[in-house]
Structure formats: structure tokens, C-alpha cells
Amino acid sequence: MDNALAANHTHEAGETHEHVFVPQHRHHFETEQQQREAGTFGMWLFLLTEIMFFGGMFFAYLLYRNWYNPAFVAASNQLSIPLGAFNTAVLIGSGFFMALAVWAAEVRKKSLLVLFLAITTLLGFTFLGVKYVEYHEKWEKHHIPGEHFDVSEFVNPKAFGLKETPLAPDMAAKTQVFFSLYFAMTGMHALHMIIGIVLLFWLMYRSQRGDFSSGYVAPIENFGLYWHFVDIVWIFLFPLLYLINRHP
Amino acid sequence: MSTTIVRLPDQATAQMPKRSYLNNEHGLLSWLLTGDHKRIAILYLISISFFFLLGGIFAGLIRLELLTPQPDLMASDTYNKMFTMHGVVMIFLFLVPSVPATLGNFLIPIMIGAKDLAFPKINLLSWYLYMVGGVLTLAALVLGGVDTGWTFTTPLSTHYLNTNVVTAATAIFIAGFASIFTGLNFIVTIHRMRAPGMTWFRMPLFVWANYAASILMVLGTPVLAITLVLVALERTIGIGVFDPTKGGDPLLFQHLFWFYSHPAVYIMILPGMGVISEVISTFSRKRVFGYTAVAFSSVAIALFGFFVWAHHMFIMGVSNYSALVFSLLTMLVAVPSAIKVFNWSFTLQKGSITFETPMLYAFAFIGLFTIGGMTGVFLGSLGMDIHLTETYFIVAHFHFVMVGGMLMAFLAGIHFWWPKMTGRMYPESFSKLSAVTSFIGFNLTFMPQFVLGYLGMPRRYHAYPAEYQVLNVLSTAGATVLGIGFLLPLLYLGWSLKYGKIAGNNPWQATGLEWQIQSPPLTENFTEIPVIDYEAYDYEWLAHKTEQEVTVG
Amino acid sequence: MHISPVLWQFLVKWLNSSALFPREASTIAPYTDALYFFLLLITVVGLVLVGALVFGFALRYRAERHPVAEQIEGSTLLEATWTIIPLALFLVTFVWGALLYFRIYTPPANAMNIYVVGKQWMWKAEHPGGQHEINALHVPVGRPVQLTMISQDVFHSFSIPDFRVKREVIPGRYSTVWFQATEPGTYHIFCTQYCGTQHSGMIGEVTAMTPEDYKKWTEQSTSGMSLAQNGERLFASMGCNSCHSGNAASRGPNLAGVYGSKLQLANGSQVLVNDAYLRDAILNPSQHVTAGYSPIMPTYQGQISEDGLIDLVEYIKSLDSNYRVQQTLTTSDSSNQAAPNTPGMVKP
Numbered sequence A: 001m002d003n004a005l006a007a008n009h010t011h012e013a014g015e016t017h018e019h020v021f022v023p024q025h026r027h028h029f030e031t032e033q034q035q036r037e038a039g040t041f042g043m044w045l046f047l048l049t050e051i052m053f054f055g056g057m058f059f060a061y062l063l064y065r066n067w068y069n070p071a072f073v074a075a076s077n078q079l080s081i082p083l084g085a086f087n088t089a090v091l092i093g094s095g096f097f098m099a100l101a102v103w104a105a106e107v108r109k110k111s112l113l114v115l116f117l118a119i120t121t122l123l124g125f126t127f128l129g130v131k132y133v134e135y136h137e138k139w140e141k142h143h144i145p146g147e148h149f150d151v152s153e154f155v156n157p158k159a160f161g162l163k164e165t166p167l168a169p170d171m172a173a174k175t176q177v178f179f180s181l182y183f184a185m186t187g188m189h190a191l192h193m194i195i196g197i198v199l200l201f202w203l204m205y206r207s208q209r210g211d212f213s214s215g216y217v218a219p220i221e222n223f224g225l226y227w228h229f230v231d232i233v234w235i236f237l238f239p240l241l242y243l244i245n246r247h248p
Numbered sequence B: 001m002s003t004t005i006v007r008l009p010d011q012a013t014a015q016m017p018k019r020s021y022l023n024n025e026h027g028l029l030s031w032l033l034t035g036d037h038k039r040i041a042i043l044y045l046i047s048i049s050f051f052f053l054l055g056g057i058f059a060g061l062i063r064l065e066l067l068t069p070q071p072d073l074m075a076s077d078t079y080n081k082m083f084t085m086h087g088v089v090m091i092f093l094f095l096v097p098s099v100p101a102t103l104g105n106f107l108i109p110i111m112i113g114a115k116d117l118a119f120p121k122i123n124l125l126s127w128y129l130y131m132v133g134g135v136l137t138l139a140a141l142v143l144g145g146v147d148t149g150w151t152f153t154t155p156l157s158t159h160y161l162n163t164n165v166v167t168a169a170t171a172i173f174i175a176g177f178a179s180i181f182t183g184l185n186f187i188v189t190i191h192r193m194r195a196p197g198m199t200w201f202r203m204p205l206f207v208w209a210n211y212a213a214s215i216l217m218v219l220g221t222p223v224l225a226i227t228l229v230l231v232a233l234e235r236t237i238g239i240g241v242f243d244p245t246k247g248g249d250p251l252l253f254q255h256l257f258w259f260y261s262h263p264a265v266y267i268m269i270l271p272g273m274g275v276i277s278e279v280i281s282t283f284s285r286k287r288v289f290g291y292t293a294v295a296f297s298s299v300a301i302a303l304f305g306f307f308v309w310a311h312h313m314f315i316m317g318v319s320n321y322s323a324l325v326f327s328l329l330t331m332l333v334a335v336p337s338a339i340k341v342f343n344w345s346f347t348l349q350k351g352s353i354t355f356e357t358p359m360l361y362a363f364a365f366i367g368l369f370t371i372g373g374m375t376g377v378f379l380g381s382l383g384m385d386i387h388l389t390e391t392y393f394i395v396a397h398f399h400f401v402m403v404g405g406m407l408m409a410f411l412a413g414i415h416f417w418w419p420k421m422t423g424r425m426y427p428e429s430f431s432k433l434s435a436v437t438s439f440i441g442f443n444l445t446f447m448p449q450f451v452l453g454y455l456g457m458p459r460r461y462h463a464y465p466a467e468y469q470v471l472n473v474l475s476t477a478g479a480t481v482l483g484i485g486f487l488l489p490l491l492y493l494g495w496s497l498k499y500g501k502i503a504g505n506n507p508w509q510a511t512g513l514e515w516q517i518q519s520p521p522l523t524e525n526f527t528e529i530p531v532i533d534y535e536a537y538d539y540e541w542l543a544h545k546t547e548q549e550v551t552v553g
Numbered sequence C: 001m002h003i004s005p006v007l008w009q010f011l012v013k014w015l016n017s018s019a020l021f022p023r024e025a026s027t028i029a030p031y032t033d034a035l036y037f038f039l040l041l042i043t044v045v046g047l048v049l050v051g052a053l054v055f056g057f058a059l060r061y062r063a064e065r066h067p068v069a070e071q072i073e074g075s076t077l078l079e080a081t082w083t084i085i086p087l088a089l090f091l092v093t094f095v096w097g098a099l100l101y102f103r104i105y106t107p108p109a110n111a112m113n114i115y116v117v118g119k120q121w122m123w124k125a126e127h128p129g130g131q132h133e134i135n136a137l138h139v140p141v142g143r144p145v146q147l148t149m150i151s152q153d154v155f156h157s158f159s160i161p162d163f164r165v166k167r168e169v170i171p172g173r174y175s176t177v178w179f180q181a182t183e184p185g186t187y188h189i190f191c192t193q194y195c196g197t198q199h200s201g202m203i204g205e206v207t208a209m210t211p212e213d214y215k216k217w218t219e220q221s222t223s224g225m226s227l228a229q230n231g232e233r234l235f236a237s238m239g240c241n242s243c244h245s246g247n248a249a250s251r252g253p254n255l256a257g258v259y260g261s262k263l264q265l266a267n268g269s270q271v272l273v274n275d276a277y278l279r280d281a282i283l284n285p286s287q288h289v290t291a292g293y294s295p296i297m298p299t300y301q302g303q304i305s306e307d308g309l310i311d312l313v314e315y316i317k318s319l320d321s322n323y324r325v326q327q328t329l330t331t332s333d334s335s336n337q338a339a340p341n342t343p344g345m346v347k348p
Helices: A032-067 A069-076 A081-106 A110-140 A168-173 A175-209 A218-242 B028-032 B037-065 B078-094 B100-111 B122-144 B165-192 B203-235 B250-285 B291-305 B309-316 B321-349 B357-382 B382-388 B392-421 B427-455 B464-497 B539-552 C004-017 C029-060 C076-105 C211-221 C229-236 C275-283 C308-319 C323-333
Strands: C112-120 C122-126 C132-134 C137-142 C143-153 C156-160 C164-169 C175-179 C184-193 C203-209 C262-264 C270-272
Touching: A032 A069, A032 A175, A032 A218, A032 B165, A032 B250, A032 C029, A069 A168, A069 A175, A081 A218, A081 C203, A110 A175, A168 A175, A175 A218, A175 B203, B037 B078, B037 B100, B037 B122, B037 B464, B078 B122, B078 B203, B078 B250, B078 B321, B078 B392, B078 C004, B078 C175, B100 B122, B100 B203, B100 B392, B100 C029, B100 C270, B122 B165, B122 B250, B165 B203, B203 B250, B203 B291, B250 B309, B250 B321, B250 B357, B250 B392, B291 B321, B309 B321, B309 B382, B309 C164, B309 C262, B321 B357, B321 B382, B321 C029, B321 C076, B357 B382, B357 B427, B357 C029, B357 C076, B357 C308, B382 B427, B382 C029, B382 C076, B382 C164, B392 B427, B392 B464, B392 C211, B427 B464, C029 C076, C112 C137, C112 C156, C112 C308, C122 C137, C132 C137, C137 C211, C143 C156, C143 C164, C143 C308, C164 C175, C203 C211, C229 C308, C275 C308
Parallel strands: C112 C143, C137 C203
Antiparallel strands: C112 C122, C122 C132, C143 C175, C156 C164, C156 C184, C184 C203, C262 C270
């Protein structure tokens, strides 16, 4: 993202650098190497802020899971493992294709790069689609926190044809805390996915234009870091939210 | 060799350079789309001045209302909105970006010998985010205000108020990202862009201080961001993370909020400390006493600063053990500040001291910050905190550190680097007058508040028992003087843009890299990247250099 | 901390008469003030020291007198000095402050208990004898008083500056504070945590009275029903007695003498039964099941007001034997809708 102006940036005639001139190099960096290192370093720092961002919610999760463990178990068992596992696989797959995209950029294969980015995007959409299905199910069951939240399924699971142990009403009410965190955490994660997909479209456009076909791979690489980070957040979310105390 | 340190140069011969960052390009768009860190610094300077003025007006109205014990100037709701907006505007839109986004933005690349910050476009984005945050804050104000207090305490903010909480929270969320990006830019720049020979321990202390503050911005702000997201979600769709009726814990909000907001005060004060180090060294023509200790104390403050947040919650029923730990850590974080104060004092020893305006502000800083810091120890001490917290003692302590410390440092810095930023000198006599006026006004405003606090007057009170009136009148009177002290610079600095004396490259005979280039600097700062072969604050090197220039000339 | 009483009296009287210092009206106040004066002292000494250094050096080494600066790197010895001395002082402050903290927040065992409920924007005080006050609190001097406080809505904070005590009043949990008034008189109660529009109106007065006056006041202002009596009615009307009947075969545990005991819970942990535990067990019973009982108690979250909970807690505290419980059982058996004046605390 450092070089959008690179194309129309002109070096002054008198300025000479020891390195080979590359179009993406911005003149306030001494060398292109320095620019690349700065970009990567900046990206890692940004990911650190992201960790702190999600960290706040993980902290809340830790607290309430300890307080309201039975409610967390019961509410977690309402989530669909097949859908969650499928989504995990989808994200790992998209991470794999993202890595391939970085490789394609490094070996300067334009069409492969675009293809891999497209697959990554597609998998991103798949993830969001599945997430939509899951959210919709929660909506129908009145498991969205707020005024219409309904605990009857946890108090009286038999009436719903479930084999869960019923929760005492006071504990059942705490499932709302679980779902609050579930929606906040997966919602924030989904928001990061959406931002990622928007960026993917932009990268695909630029790859198509040939921006990354001459050895300049920093944006692809840095976006890759971001995308992997979003994957990793999910790798934590999946067991924490879906797999509490499951007994086959 | 005689080491006569050259006195202030003859400015009659100084001329404005033909080409500088100011006149390199013309037109509004060349400013609004600039990538130049110096121009972005100026954009920031203009916008934070506006918000400072706005926050100051709120402060004035608050003091005016408190002139009498009865509620008479405005209704309670209005008063509550006033102090909320005063807090939000001053903290998130003035203090947090004040020194880093203006002086830091302008100077850090130059001080380490770089042509710009690592990510100029992110730097510009940061200013736009700040502006969006500012406009949203104004929107919250115009749409009817918000009265949560700047602390957004739940469940008050989530369930019991029908004002524009979400708008204000969004504003702070967005302005928070401006601060994250500034910090990120600084850290990357300082790590990766130093000129050859500019080792870590040759960097000016201003850079060290901003580096420490940047760490806090990058790690602390996201936690505030997510906390505000949760507050907004709780208000809009009704999730239950902080809501006691749904099983949530309102104390969790306090923990998350103060996890940012305590380090935030170090974000605000650390860059100010950096300014003071530069100013004191320059006007005593002497290397800062114990450079390494001052540098490390900045980093120590930043690190310890992350582990003291619960001292805001001593009376809220945190467990005894955590109260003990947090009180102890609070005591420890006070030590590096004490070290700094003594190091600054001893920098003066055997110096050759002159008393230009920045130096006066720096003296004011040392005195007021000592009081502000020591009263912080009062509050960090568990038993004492019970009586003092949530009273005017807190208000006075906070303003001593933030206004007496940070704002004085900011003004010291603005005056100190004004010649570099604009190429012109500010009028010395007026500025000395304003420094003295604001010092007197400040003490008159906030000293009585310590007494009021110990008497027990609670903060955020619209009406108060009549026996507290005398001290409140004193405080309001002081605020008037303080207001004049702060308005003056706005006027004469504006005047000096056109009529000020031309400054020349190095009016203070300071050693920093920024003083070795023309004022105002070129867009690319350096015509060739400097190679640094001398320590920071090496006045002998400077004298030698000047001598050579004279002989060559 | 022992301070010369004569000097202390003189100092405090002088400060009081100049209206710059709050009255010292509790046993805690002198301890708090002692720490305050210690801190003031080190602040002033520190300030004078820094001021002397800055002004001394500034005059001695001003450019006119000292045109050439001597470059000094620093001095490890000096720097160690001003690291260690402040650190030592701060550590003294820490220990002193911590001792004071525990003194202020650890009530003596013989303290009399008064309940305080905070809500936007008033303080309700409820004495065990059934005296109810709004924005006022009557206490005897010379006797430790513990306040058990809770908020019905947002955060409040209960502060009596002249007693040097303050504690946050939080929704959803009891917090306590204690004091022992020394001087009869009236003193301010403030809410110090910002709580909305009328925050500054959430003030009241605490009246400290001689024991005789206090006795008179309690007799005159009682509503006729002690909190425990109110609680007893509530206990019956909510049907608590049907399970907590005290019989060996009853479905709920025996409540007589439960207060203050160590209770073994079904989840294996052991708890001390205090006010907070009782309140929590009524609202979130499934987390507080006594060992040997099944988790069948419904939650009363949202069904009993904080005042009602206080009545119930006070009732359970007062149960030494099951005699009273049996009594409620017989009354509610004999006439099913017994009391026409079922306490109004029960929300519909």
C-alpha cells in the first residue's frame, strides 16, 4: 500500500542511488530493501494491535467461561460442529491459496497469482456464506442477545427434542452472555474477513494490471500476513466457541 | 582549544530560504493530499488548536457555572454534557495527538535523519481519521450532546442515558485508529529509517519519549476500541457483556477501559517530557544529565504504565491482593518520573543558562509536574485514595499533570520549534508575558481544587454545598487568567507568521539535526542524508562546526 | 501512628477554623490525615528541593555569570541517590497506605449493620429495626457502624468526607464500608461517582447522635416492622417456606443458623455464608446448591427488589431456630392468602 503513487512518482535527475531503480521504490527510503523491511515490520506491528483488539474479547470470554461454565457448555453445544469444522477447513484452504499467491508473485507468474487470489476470495465468500447460515439459525431460535432472547431451549431441552441436560433458569439466562461474546467475536472476525475480501479485489485488480509481475511483492506479502492472522483468530475461535466440553 | 559556545547568531543577516516545504507546492489540494510529514504536522496543528479552543470554551462555561453553589447558568443535563464534551475533546482530540502528531510528526524524521516517516500515506490517513473522529464528535454535540462523562461508565452509558453515546463512541473509536497509525508509523520509522551513524543512543531524547509513547498507543488503543465496540453493541442490539441484569460484569468494563485509559495519560505526558529534555538542554547549552537514565526512564514508564490500571478501581471492590499489587506498581511507576525531574534539574548545573520563552515554559513544567506527580502518589497510596478519589483532588491532580505538565510542554515545544516550522521568530516579550500569565492563572485555578478535594467536594457536581464557594470563586478567577494566558499565543503566533523576525537555520544554537538544516526545511528535509558521528547534545561539536563555517565563510 | 495529641489538636483546629480542612469526625479520620500530612510533607520537601535546584542553578549558572557551559555526562552516584530515596519514600507510602486501606475496609466484628440502597438519585438507608430514611442516615457516636450497600441501577459511590470513608455502590453486588463517628453533628453524604442528570442532587446528611439520642430516635422513627419481620412476610408470600421448612425431609436446606457458617456446596467448594452469599443464592441458586440437595430452586432474578432482598437476608440472618419458619408455615396454611398487606416490595 506504499506505492500507489509509485507510477507517477518521478525521481529527480540529480538523485542517484546505489541500488537498481525499481518503480515502486519511494524516494524517502534509502533502499528498496529498507522499504520492504519497513513495510513488513509495520504490518507485524499492526497485527500486534489486532491481537490487543481481539484480546479484550478473549479476556471477557475467559472471565465468563469460568463464572458460567454450564451455560457456556450448553450454549456451545447449540453450535454446529460440522459447519464450524467446514469453515475451519475453508479458512485453512484459503490461507493455503494465499500462500500460493505470494509464491506466484515471487516467481512473477501473473495469471497464477490472479487465479490464487481469486480462489482465496472465493473461499472467503464461502466462509461468510456459511456464517450467514449459522447466524440465521440463531435468529430463528431466538438466540440473538437482546429483547427477543429466549432461554426455553436450555431450560427445557426435551420439549425441543434435545438430549441435553436442562439448565436451571438462572444459569440458562447466562447463555445470553455466551451468545453476546459469540456474536461479538465472530462478528468482529467476519468484519475482518469482509475488509480482507475488499482488499483482495483491489489486489486482484492490480495483479491483473501487472503491478506485481516484476518482483515487487510487498503488498501481496503483507496482505498475506493479514489474511493468515484472520485465519489464526478463527483457529482460536473455533475450539473456544464450538468445542466446549463436547462428548461424542 | 577554547570551547566558546557560540551565542545566539546575528539574525539580521538571516534570510528566508527561497524553497521550502511551505512553498514547494501551492493550493489547498496540495495540502489535503500531501504525503509530507511536515505538512501533515501543520494540518494536525491547525485542527488540534481548533479542538483545544472548543474544549477550552467548555471548560470556561463549567467554571462559570461553578462560580455559585446553585445551578443557575445552565440545567444539570447541559452541565453534564459540558464536562463530558470537555473531557472527550481535550483528551481524545487534543492531548493524545498534541505533541506526537504535531511536533513528533514534524521532527522525528528530521531528528533521525530521514526524509519522511515510513508510511506517508498512512500518516495522511491518520489525519483524516482524526478529522472524521472530530467531525463525529461535533455531530454528537450538535445532535444534542452526550452526558456519559469521558469515562463512559457502564451501565450508565449503556442503559440509562438517551443521548448520543454511540456517535461519541464511534468518534473516539475512529480517532483511536488515527493514534494507532501515528504510533505505528513512529515505531517503524525509528527502527528502520535512522540515518547512518544514528545509533539508538545518539537519538535525541524527544525521539525516545515519542517511541515510548508510540508503544503505548499501538498496544493500548485497540483495547479501548473493542471496549467501545462492546458498549455500542450493548446499547444498540442489547448484548450482555457488561450488563449486570444479564449476567455481565460492569467491573469488566472498568478493567478494559482503564487498561487503555491509564496508559493513555502516559501517551499524553511522555512526548511532553521529550520536549522538556530538548528545551532544557538547549538553553543551558549542556548535554542532558544522565542521557541513558532519561531515555530508559521513558521506556520504563511505558512498560510499567501498562500494569497499574486497576488503581482507578481501589474503592470499587477489587480484591485486596490486586489492590496491593496495583498500588505497589503505581509507586514504582512514579520513580522514573522522579528520576527525570532530578536529571533535568541537574542538567542546569554548570550550564550557561538563558531564559527564552520555551525555557520559562519548561521551568513551569518542572514545578507543576512535580506537584502533579507527587499528588499522583497520594492517589496511588491505597488508604489515601479512598478519601481522595472521585473528588476535586483527582481533578486537580489530573490537570496539574495534563495542563501544567503536558500543555506547558506543548507550548514550550511550539515556541521552541516555531522558528523551524515557520522560519520566523515569535515575539519574545509577548510570549514571556503569556508564559508567566498562564503559570499564575494555572496555579490560581487548580491549587484551590486540591483543598476542595480534601474537603470532599465531588467531581462532576453541578451544584455544591455553599461552604465550598470561596475556593470555587478563586478557581474560576484563576481560569480567567489562564484563559488569557492561553489565548495570547494564538494571537501573537499568528501575527509572527507574517511579521516575525526571520529566524535563520539555528536561532538557538541547538545541536539537533533539525537545526542543522534550513528553516523552514525543504520538502525532502535533507539534500543529502547526513552521517552522524557525534553524540546527541554535543555542544562542542556544534561550536567546532560553527567555527569552521565561519572560517570557510 | 502516634502523633503528639496537643500538636495534632492545634493543627486540626487551626485548619478547621480557616475552612480549608474537613472536620475529623470518625475514628478513621486522624489516621487518614496523618498519612495525608506525611505525603504533604514529602511533596513540599520535594518541591522545595527541586525549586531550589532549578532556581539555584538558573541564577548561579545564568549565561551572564557563566558564559561557557561545562559538559557533564552524568553521575551514577547522584542518579542512584535520586532513584533510591524516592523509591524508599514511595515504598513507605505504599505500606502506610495499605495498612490504612485495610483499617478502613475491615469492619470490626461488633459493628452494627445498616443497609444502604443507592438509586438514581437518592440514598435509601434501612436500619435492621425497621427505620427507613431517604438521603439521611442516623448513627450513634462511639459505636462502629457497617454499611452494606448496593445499587439498584448504575454505579454510585457513597462518601462521607468528614469521616474519610467512601466506597463504590455497585449494581448486582454488596459492598461494605464502616466507620465509627466520634462527634455528634451532621455531616455531608455525597454520591461521588457520576450517575446521570441529578448526580449533584444525590446528597444527604448523616446525623451522628449520642447513644441516648440515638435510642430515642430509633424508637420514634421505626415503621413498626423490623427488616426481619418484613423479610418473614416476604418469605411466606414467596413460598420460600414450602421448601425451606426446616424439616429433615424438606426439599431445601435448613436455614436456621446458616448465616456465618461454612457451607459445603454441591460443586465441592466451601463458602462462608454472608450477606452477599445469601443474596446471590436467592438470585442465582443453581450456582450455590448446598451439598446433598438438588438444584431445583427457581431464580428470583427480577422478581424481588433490592429492598426485598435485604429484608430476606436480614430475616435469614435472624433465624436461630426454625421456630419462626414453622410459624410462617402455619399462618400460610391456615389462611392461604394470609396477610392482606403483603409487602409491597414484591414486584408483579
